Amino acid sequence: MTPSTDAAGNLFLTLAGRDRAAPPLLIGSHLDSQPTGGKFDGAAGVMAALEAVVSLAEQGDAPARDVVVVAWMNEEGSRFAPGMMGSEAFTGERDMAAIRAARDADGVSVGEALDRMHQAFPDLPRGPLGFAVGSYLELHIEQGPLLEAAACTIGVVTGIQGKKTFQVVVEGAEGHAGTLAQQERRDALAAFARMAAALHGEIGTIDADIKFAIGRVAVVPNAPSVVPSRVSFSIDLRHPDNAVLDAAGARITALCRECAPPCTVMVNSLVDAPSNAFDPRLRTSISEASRQQGHATMAILSAVGHDARHLAKICPAAMIFIPCRDGVSHVEHEWAEPSHVAAGASVLAQVLRDLAFAASTCGDDMSSISGL
Amino acid sequence: MTPSTDAAGNLFLTLAGRDRAAPPLLIGSHLDSQPTGGKFDGAAGVMAALEAVVSLAEQGDAPARDVVVVAWMNEEGSRFAPGMMGSEAFTGERDMAAIRAARDADGVSVGEALDRMHQAFPDLPRGPLGFAVGSYLELHIEQGPLLEAAACTIGVVTGIQGKKTFQVVVEGAEGHAGTLAQQERRDALAAFARMAAALHGEIGTIDADIKFAIGRVAVVPNAPSVVPSRVSFSIDLRHPDNAVLDAAGARITALCRECAPPCTVMVNSLVDAPSNAFDPRLRTSISEASRQQGHATMAILSAVGHDARHLAKICPAAMIFIPCRDGVSHVEHEWAEPSHVAAGASVLAQVLRDLAFAASTCGDDMSSISGL
Numbered sequence A, B: 001m002t003p004s005t006d007a008a009g010n011l012f013l014t015l016a017g018r019d020r021a022a023p024p025l026l027i028g029s030h031l032d033s034q035p036t037g038g039k040f041d042g043a044a045g046v047m048a049a050l051e052a053v054v055s056l057a058e059q060g061d062a063p064a065r066d067v068v069v070v071a072w073m074n075e076e077g078s079r080f081a082p083g084m085m086g087s088e089a090f091t092g093e094r095d096m097a098a099i100r101a102a103r104d105a106d107g108v109s110v111g112e113a114l115d116r117m118h119q120a121f122p123d124l125p126r127g128p129l130g131f132a133v134g135s136y137l138e139l140h141i142e143q144g145p146l147l148e149a150a151a152c153t154i155g156v157v158t159g160i161q162g163k164k165t166f167q168v169v170v171e172g173a174e175g176h177a178g179t180l181a182q183q184e185r186r187d188a189l190a191a192f193a194r195m196a197a198a199l200h201g202e203i204g205t206i207d208a209d210i211k212f213a214i215g216r217v218a219v220v221p222n223a224p225s226v227v228p229s230r231v232s233f234s235i236d237l238r239h240p241d242n243a244v245l246d247a248a249g250a251r252i253t254a255l256c257r258e259c260a261p262p263c264t265v266m267v268n269s270l271v272d273a274p275s276n277a278f279d280p281r282l283r284t285s286i287s288e289a290s291r292q293q294g295h296a297t298m299a300i301l302s303a304v305g306h307d308a309r310h311l312a313k314i315c316p317a318a319m320i321f322i323p324c325r326d327g328v329s330h331v332e333h334e335w336a337e338p339s340h341v342a343a344g345a346s347v348l349a350q351v352l353r354d355l356a357f358a359a360s361t362c363g364d365d366m367s368s369i370s371g372l
Helices: A043-057 A085-090 A096-101 A110-120 A146-150 A188-205 A242-259 A280-293 A307-311 A338-357 A363-371 B043-057 B085-090 B096-101 B110-120 B146-150 B188-205 B242-259 B280-293 B307-311 B338-357 B363-371
Strands: A002-005 A011-015 A025-030 A067-072 A135-141 A154-160 A162-171 A211-213 A217-220 A230-239 A264-273 A297-302 A317-322 B002-005 B011-015 B025-030 B067-072 B135-141 B154-160 B162-171 B211-213 B217-220 B230-239 B264-273 B297-302 B317-322
Touching (some): A011 A043, A025 A307, A043 A067, A043 A135, A067 A085, A085 A096, A135 A307, A135 A338, A146 A154, A146 A297, A154 A280, A162 A188, A188 A217, A188 A230, A230 A242, A280 A297, A280 A338, A297 A317, A317 A338, B025 B043, B025 B307, B085 B096, B096 B110, B146 B154, B146 B297, B154 B280, B154 B307, B154 B338, B162 B242, B188 B211, B188 B242, B230 B242, B280 B297, B280 B317, B297 B317, B317 B338
Parallel strands (some): A025 A067, B025 B067, B025 B135, B135 B317, B154 B297
Antiparallel strands (some): A162 A230, A162 A264, A217 A230, B011 B067, B162 B230, B162 B264, B217 B230
């Protein structure tokens, strides 16, 4: 396989196919992790992809088109925020100049780190940033408890639930808690309390699929006997139905404004990622391969984002989930059973094989599939 | 004057009277300040007391009983929390062992600091901790805007409004904001939001005299995509009417418990200081002296605590307030007009003189006054 990189520091390993001009099959995940993360979130998908390509190469015949294993740069966003930099740069969703400007806690920019990395591998060919892709496949641990609970080995991922995040800032006025008359206060915490109670009461109860959380709160000056002058807080909102998500997002802004007086409020949208549905034909291929290999499967919605969300915008894409113990991830004891990793890799290999040797059902010809 | 100290590090300067056995007149305030505090909060009261005693001594005749200027140890609580250590140790409200155990940010205990201070002044006589007091007088800047707004030079302090503080801890369970079903969450922030909204809505609107604030909030783990497992917050509650204060305090605990499920809550009482009324005869003396000296006066309730609150439990006590610019204190630009400081000291001197030369209206004879 031929290694290469690009301006975003994505790593590609290419197995040449018969038609070098046809958009390649792309398969992989990410190798970066969280500071105290485990060894499956990300790495399992890259290792499974390598195994699948080894299995493919062992068939003897060259695939119809190139097959490329990819390890996306900075999916987690733990050193440089936000994550998914590699896949967003690849698909053109984020500008490299903006990505290079992000800095870590020590003040090192992504640009500096990328330049250093590229200098460390002077012989590694650098290809263009982004190219046409025939299909994209990614294996990942579920990061949730559903497969384990249902005793299923393979999750056929239907899509990734939509997510909106907001940063809300409530501005009031500082005052002495013992002397300032209650009716003259502009208490930012009191306004926040009204907002948070209303948001949890209304947005948090829309239906059984809604996910709503206020996870981070910062109070200024945060002293027991001082009326708070400012409260800033984060909102994390998710729902598989984009219409519900959009309506809830609009209502959040309205509710914050209704509850603010006598304080003022600013509601800033940070992430606005709609739900996406993965390619139906690829999902069917994954189900078929699992059935043939005797693995219990279930359709599953991903609650969290993956690089596949971005690839799905430029080509047919799909994901395979395998169970992780107790649904836990981002911790050192994160764990997937070896038999489950092997099963996932084996299903991945079969789907890849079908794509690689059936030129008529993949690649440019598949552009019509996204309309299914 | 004869200096002395006690086990709590209070500083006393005694002007001997004719009857050395009679409980002395005590007059003073504190010399410690906040880290970025000004030069009036505390020090003005000690300097005014010294001036008043100088003025008394200049009369030529010895006072009927001892007159003692006092500088209380650690009123502010800025190095060692909580404050009012000197006056609470003196009046027996707090145990010296507990006081000596408190430590500053560098780990130095009050006990170590006290021992070091006593060693630095080996010739300073050490008297018993606490003694019978005839009357107590304290001058202080108002730390509020009322005197300035009313263009009054002298505030005759009616009492100190009651204060209760609480530390509330809401315990839920951490969860992933994108995966954990809303109905299965024990979201500590959601429970806190219900509590805070209910507390502000009900307790914060009891009447025009209520003061209610949630000033400090700590969320764990305080990350945007994590359902909070714990929220701890502070409550500061004040009211001049002890019945209202007690009822509001009880309602706070009940409201927190009502709003907690499916989380749990612990409501811990920290400060429980009822409102106190200063001695009526001393208040009349202050008003009379002010009137004779031509100063505009008003009756005023102290919104914040002072050492006088504790002295009032063992003897007739009263306070004189003077204006401070914009009602501001605990900042470097804290300011009291020299003419106002002089007026306050002059009123203090006259009240002290009346007490010092009228043995029949002060001291042990006055123990009945607290029943007025």
